[in-house]
Amino acid sequence: MMRRPISLSIAVTVALMGFAARAQSPALPTPKVEEVMVKVALLTLNDANLTGNYDVLYAKMARPFRERYSSGTLKQAFRTFAGHHIDAIAGMPIVATEDPAINDNGALLLRGYFDTTPSRLSYELDYAVSEGEWKLITIDVKVRSIQTEASATDLIARTAADVAGGSAKK
Secondary structure (H helix, E strand, C coil): CCCCCEEEEECCCHHHHCCHHHHHCCCCCCHHHHHHHHHHHHHHHHHHHHHCCCHHHHHCECHHHHHHCCHHHHHHHCHHHCCCCCHHHHHCCCEECCCCEECCCCCEEEEEEECCCCEEEEEEEEEEEECCEEEEEEEEEEEEEHHHCCCCCCCCCCCCCCCCCCCCCC
16 A cells, blocks of 8 residues: 655745844854754654644744744644654754755755655755744645655645735634
8 A cells, every 4th residue: 555645834935024134144053053953843843743732833933923823823734744753853863955045035944854764754944033043934844655755646734824815813
């Protein structure tokens, strides 16, 4: 039986958030700091998925995200991932697929995966300077069976800033 991959993401359009703090952006993280940032984000997501309580993950999101969305938005976006464990990554090194970069909007982009078996956990995490530090604005996590990666169709839960066409909290 071929297993379908699980792909989840929650995104906020960076350009719409008006990150004027670009000039104040901290330096790119060192490889060790990058690993810590990735693991903290994904293990916090893991805890939220296992407990159904997204308040801690929500609190770690950038202020523009929190002003636009509620913790319920996170719960809804990751509903198909509820109950799935991704905590096996805690003791594993990250495998970066791109060097950390700061895009034109001032967002820090971290891309990579964990070489888990029999599946691969890939991530795309975007951070913005919020309250004086890098905080998440986008989480995109995919868990795929390496054997079915080429032919599988992604299951995607995605929330973008323009989905509802308004700024009311959901």
